[in-house]
Structure formats: structure tokens, C-alpha cells
Amino acid sequence: MSKSSTTRRSISDQSVKVNNSLTGEVEPLADGRKQISIYVCGVTVYDYSHVGHARTIVVFDVFRRYLLYKGYKVLFVQNFTDVDDRIINRAREMGVSTQQLAKKFIDQYFSDFDSLNVLRADFHPRPTEQIAEIQNFIQGLIDRGYAYQTPSGVYFEVSKFDGYGKLSKKTTSELIAGARVEVDPTKKDPLDFALWKVSADEPNWDSPWGKGRPGWHIECSAMSLKYLGETFDVHGGGQDLIFPHHENEIAQSEAYTGKEFVRIWMHVGLVNIAGERMAKSLRNYVAVHQALKKWGSNVIRLFSILSHYRSPLEFTETAFERTAQLWRLIENAVAEIQSAKRKGGLAVNKARTAAEKAYTEFDKALKNDLNTPDAIGALMRLVKFVNKTASADKLSREGAKQIWKVLEKMMWVFGLQAPSITAGERGEVEKLVEERNRLRKKKRFSEADKIRQTLRKKGIELVDSPNRTVWRKTTVPSSET
Numbered sequence: 348m349s350k351s352s353t354t355r356r357s358i359s360d361q362s363v364k365v366n367n368s369l370t371g372e373v374e375p376l377a378d379g380r381k382q383i384s385i386y387v388c389g390v391t392v393y394d395y396s397h398v399g400h401a402r403t404i405v406v407f408d409v410f411r412r413y414l415l416y417k418g419y420k421v422l423f424v425q426n427f428t429d430v431d432d433r434i435i436n437r438a439r440e441m442g443v444s445t446q447q448l449a450k451k452f453i454d455q456y457f458s459d460f461d462s463l464n465v466l467r468a469d470f471h472p473r474p475t476e477q478i479a480e481i482q483n484f485i486q487g488l489i490d491r492g493y494a495y496q497t498p499s500g501v502y503f504e505v506s507k508f509d510g511y512g513k514l515s516k517k518t519t520s521e522l523i524a525g526a527r528v529e530v531d532p533t534k535k536d537p538l539d540f541a542l543w544k545v546s547a548d549e550p551n552w553d554s555p556w557g558k559g560r561p562g563w564h565i566e567c568s569a570m571s572l573k574y575l576g577e578t579f580d581v582h583g584g585g586q587d588l589i590f591p592h593h594e595n596e597i598a599q600s601e602a603y604t605g606k607e608f609v610r611i612w613m614h615v616g617l618v619n620i621a622g623e624r625m626a627k628s629l630r631n632y633v634a635v636h637q638a639l640k641k642w643g644s645n646v647i648r649l650f651s652i653l654s655h656y657r658s659p660l661e662f663t664e665t666a667f668e669r670t671a672q673l674w675r676l677i678e679n680a681v682a683e684i685q686s687a688k689r690k691g692g693l694a695v696n697k698a699r700t701a702a703e704k705a706y707t708e709f710d711k712a713l714k715n716d717l718n719t720p721d722a723i724g725a726l727m728r729l730v731k732f733v734n735k736t737a738s739a740d741k742l743s744r745e746g747a748k749q750i751w752k753v754l755e756k757m758m759w760v761f762g763l764q765a766p767s768i769t770a771g772e773r774g775e776v777e778k779l780v781e782e783r784n785r786l787r788k789k790k791r792f793s794e795a796d797k798i799r800q801t802l803r804k805k806g807i808e809l810v811d812s813p814n815r816t817v818w819r820k821t822t823v824p825s826s827e828t
Contacts, residue, residue, distance in 0.1 A: 362375075363414070364376060365611055365717060367611045367612055373716050382419065383414055384422045385421060387584060389471070390456060392429055393434040393627070395627075396635045398662055399618035399626065401459075402616075405762070410717055416760055422469055423469050424471075424570070426473065426570055428566065429475050430566075445549070446550070463644045464763075480572070480573050482543075484565060484603060488602060492507065500556065500559060501556050504539055540564060540591065543562065543565075544559045546560060564599065568603070572600070572603075572604075578608065580610050582612050584615070586616055619661050645674050648762050648763060649673060649761075652719035673723075676730050678808075679817070680733040684742075684751050695745045695749055699749045702729065703753070705725045706756075706757070709726060713760070729753070729757075738812060766819075766821065776805075776807055808820075
């Protein structure tokens with residue numbers, strides 16, 4: 348990705364700010380440092396990833412891309428949970444091993460999110476590959492007096508950790524009342540949570556406390572410690588992870604190290620469907636691979652960031668249709684820019700001014716708690732400017748170049764991909780468009796419509812105006828065009 352002096356403006360590190368769920372304040376991301384460490388909780392691989400997962404992962408992909416674009420060095424870790432009671436139960440239902448089940452859905456995850464143009468993490472750790480680190484962490488908590496052993500496993504003693512509930516902003520009595528706590532008569536307190544579960548069910552591992560497997564919360568603490576150190580910059584995930592998962596991560600990690608665990612917590616609002624949280628456990632989800640087939644990657648990405656990341660998002664067909672309309676406007680602007688051939692028309696300075704204004708608004712929005720709705724607004728104003736100018740046949744080739752320098756970078760940050768077309772394809776399309784225009788002039792509209800349908804099957808959409816026809820290759824599946 349090239350860097351233009353018109354878009355790469357010098358700003359201080361302190362100007363990039365995000366909301367910290369721990370304090371409830373919008374805070375500077377870094378103080379003079381250019382390296383940022385991020386851990387995002389990934390999926391539990393017992394079923395397909397869905398649009399709710401996509402929203403969280405796309406938000407953090409845009410956040411990461413923006414930081415990279417601003418010149419930060421980002422160390423990004425996102426785990427898979429590949430050992431869990433749900434995985435064991437689902438493997439039994441399907442008559443396969445837990446390893447086979449996990450591999451199936453990890454492979455599907457990469458297929459889905461590669462198709463969504465999500466940058467892969469620097470590390471994708473899995474608990475089954477980190478058992479030694481997890482056991483060392485547990486032993487350290489026992490040695491420090493924060494954990495105890497029972498016949499059923501090892502538990503973290505919540506009452507020993509001052510400040511439990513500081514992320515969820517609840518007292519221990521409120522947490523007990525509102526939580527589904529695991530019933531175990533061997534625990535000292537209902538809120539005490541499992542670090543190690545004794546179990547004869549596979550997968551299991553030998554340990555000083557009996558053959559078994561790790562608890563869910565300890566996995567992320569051990570893996571973040573290994574890859575990011577005792578204190579790191581940003582920990583992210585969906586808002587449903589605040590309690591108990593992230594609350595428990597704070598307790599066990601700070602008890603183990605005696606240091607602040609995470610500087611800033613970022614939580615993404617949930618995707619609802621028919622007024623209820625989209626979830627694998629509720630079986631009310633739309634799988635990512637299904638959404639990709641129906642809408643394409645760009646529409647899913649835009650849908651995920653049209654609302655502010657901390658707000659809930661309602662999944663509806665209408666919302667996706669509206670989002671698809673926005674993407675078609677962007678595709679049209681890209682097509683206009685790529686086909687601009689005029690030598691006169693729009694002044695280059697006017698095009699540059701419009702592009703710089705759009706970038707300034709875009710950058711201002713994203714550095715203020717990743718305000719993607721306002722940033723998309725800036726993008727769409729530039730898109731509208733292009734389409735309006737082109738419609739008036741005033742978009743010059745040099746003006747288009749100035750706009751593209753900015754529009755291309757904005758699209759990269761959002762992870763939006765304009766469809767590519769080879770020189771051979773372009774020649775074939777232009778030949779058919781020329782033939783269609785010839786038929787229309789002769790009022791042979793039925794034959795002209797057949798050419799339009801042929802092009803549509805190839806993913807080519809036509810936009811007719813009084814003096815010309817502009818074509819674009821679309822990434823929205825033809826059944827929805």
C-alpha cells in the first residue's frame with residue numbers, strides 16, 4: 348500500500364483514542380509508543396462461525412488495519428478454543444474425535460474469514476498446544492495462595508482477589524445473583540471458577556491434580572502471557588465475554604503476576620436476530636459461509652461497521668439489502684474512476700480538495716474511538732462526489748487519479764475489495780457493451796437485454812445514462828442484483 352503526502356498526515360500517538368470498558372472513559376491508546384499488542388478472544392470450534400462472530404472480528408480487523416496504516420507496529424493474537432465441554436458433546440453427537448471436530452471448524456473458520464478479507468493474526472494459539480504453559484500458570488496460582496484443589500479439580504478462590512467485579516462493575520453478591528454458576532459442593536464459594544477439571548473423558552492430560560483438562564478462562568490468560576507478556580495494550584471480544592470470562596482473566600492474571608493485566612479493554616456490541624442474541628447455543632444464527640454466498644464479503648464487512656462497534660446490531664434482510672445498495676454505489680465510483688478518460692473537465696485541484704477533505708473526516712472519526720459510522724459517511728460523500736461528477740461527464744483522468752489515491756486507502760482500512768478484472772475480460776466486456784449500445788440505437792431492445800443478462804451472469808452490471816453506458820464488475824452475488 349503506497350503512502351501519499353496528502354493522506355499520511357503527522358499526528359501524535361495520543362490522538363488515537365478508544366473507549367476502555369474498565370474505566371468507561373475514552374483513553375489514549377499509546378503514550379509515544381509505536382508498537383501495540385492486542386489479544387482478541389476467538390471462537391470455540393464446535394460449530395460454524397456466524398455473522399455475530401464476523402461483526403467482532405471485522406471490527407478488530409478494521410482497528411488493526413487503521414493502526415497499521417497510521418504507522419504502528421501491531422502484534423495481534425487471536426486464539427481458538429479447541430477443548431471445551433461443548434466440543435466434547437458435539438464430537439460425541441457426530442461420532443468423531445474432538446481433534447477431528449476442531450480441525451473441521453478451524454479449517455472452515457480460515458476459509459470464511461480469508462474470504463472476508465480479514466488479516467490473519469500473527470499467532471492463532473490453541474489450548475491443546477499450550478498445556479504445559481497452562482499447568483505452570485495453575486501451579487503458580489496455587490503457590491501464591493489464590494487457588495485450591497478439590498476432588499473435582501483446581502479452583503480460583505475469588506474472595507482472595509481484591510477488586511473482583513471491577514470490569515463488570517458488579518459486587519460479588521450481584522454477580523452470584525445474575526450468573527449461572529457451576530454447582531459443585533466441593534467449591535468454597537459459588538463464584539470460584541475452575542482452572543483444571545478432573546475428567547476421564549478425552550481429551551485429557553496428566554497433571555499434578557489428576558488427569559483432566561483446563562478450564563476455559565485460564566487458557567486465554569496463559570496464552571496471552573506467552574505471546575504478549577505480563578501486561579499488554581488491548582484485550583478485545585464481544586460484550587458477552589465481560590462476565591465471567593474477562594472478569595476471571597483479570598483476577599487470575601493479576602493474581603499470578605502482581606501487575607496490571609491489560610491497559611485497555613474493548614468490547615463489541617452483539618448482533619441480534621429477531622430481538623435475541625445470535626448464538627450457536629441458541630441455534631438462531633446465520634453462518635458466515637451462508638452470508639458470503641448470499642451477500643459477498645464487502646456487504647458483510649460494511650454491515651458489521653455501519654453502527655458504532657459498542658452498539659448492538661440487528662440482523663435483518665432489509666439491513667443487508669440497504670448495505671448492498673451502499674456497496675454498489677462504491678463499486679460504481681470505482682468503475683467511474685477506472686474508466687475515466689477525459690483530459691478536461693473537473694479541475695485536478697478540486698478533485699484533490701474533495702479527497703483531502705474526505706480523508707480528514709475519515710481519520711478524525713477513526714482516531715476517536717473507532718467511529719466507523721462517521722468514517723463511512725466520509726467515504727460515501729467522496730463516492731457521491733465521484734458519481735455525481737462522472738454522471739455530468741466531468742470526471743477527468745487526472746482528477747480521478749487524485750481521488751483514487753485517497754479512496755483506495757480508505758477502502759483498504761475498511762477491508763473493502765473492489766473486484767479485479769483482467770485485460771482480456773475488460774476487452775470482452777467492452778466489446779459486448781458496444782454491441783448492446785448498437786442494438787439499442789436500432790431499437791432492438793430484446794436482443795440488447797439478452798446481452799445485459801449475459802453480462803450479469805458474469806458479474807457485470809451496467810448503468811445507462813443519456814450519453815453513455817458505464818459497466819462495473821460487482822462482488823454482490825447476481826441473485827441479489
